[in-house]
Amino acid sequence: ADLTTKLLVGSADPFEVRLDGKVIGSGQGTGGRAAADREAVPVALARGPHTLTVVVKAKAGGQGLYVRLLDPDRKVSYPDAAGK
Numbered sequence: 001a002d003l004t005t006k007l008l009v010g011s012a013d014p015f016e017v018r019l020d021g022k023v024i025g026s027g028q029g030t031g032g033r034a035a036a037d038r039e040a041v042p043v044a045l046a047r048g049p050h051t052l053t054v055v056v057k058a059k060a061g062g063q064g065l066y067v068r069l070l071d072p073d074r075k076v077s078y079p080d081a082a083g084k
Contacts, residue, residue, distance in 0.1 A: 002047055003075055006040040010066030011056055017041045018053040029056075036066040043069070045076075 007017055011029040018024065025041030043052070054067055069076060 001075070003045045003071075005043050005045070006070045007043050007052070007054075008037040008040055008066075008068045008070055009054065010034050010036040010038045011054075012063035013056050013058045015057065015065075016055045017043075018051075018055065019043060019045075020050055021053075032063075034063040034066060037068065038066075040070075 007025075009015060009017070009027055011027065012032060012034040013029045014027065015029060016023055016026045024043065027039040027041070030038060052069075054065065056065055
């Protein structure tokens, strides 16, 4: 079924979120140390496979990135290592 949720992002640096190549949101980052769940980007997923990409505009020595799709009902599935 279709799903509307949020992608929770924690980044020290500015970032951009893309769904199937299309920009759906962005954030400024903390400007300091990365911390989980600092910013939320709304995500609307139609049934079927998608590619979600987070592009971080990191400066040298980036502080890491936290990314979590809010999915309390466990509706989203992920391919295994073989890509199935």
